[in-house]
Amino acid sequence: MWTTMSDKTVGLLLLIGSVLGILIYGWLVFLSPWSFLVLQITAFAGIALLLGILAWIGYTLASTPPPEPLPSLEQSEGQKTEASQGEKKE
Secondary structure: OOOOOOHHHHHHHHHHHHHHHHHHHHHHHHHOOOOOHHHHHHHHHHHHHHHHHHHHHHHHHHHHHOOOOOOOOHHHHHHHHHHHHHHHHH
């Protein structure tokens, strides 16, 4: 039923949609009688997106258990030294 589109078709649609979006937004901001409302909505959406991402990061940090501590570098070096001395004795 659904056919797959080629990458070039998807890219062309994204290009056309983006340019149209820029033109429509430019008209709404600079030429329409609703320019102040459009700017208010844009500012609110931008701040809401930023704070939403920060909230998601905060939730992730608060709800994720801390990782298990790695063995310290001194312990690792001590074990390597003991292992190499054991190999020399054989």
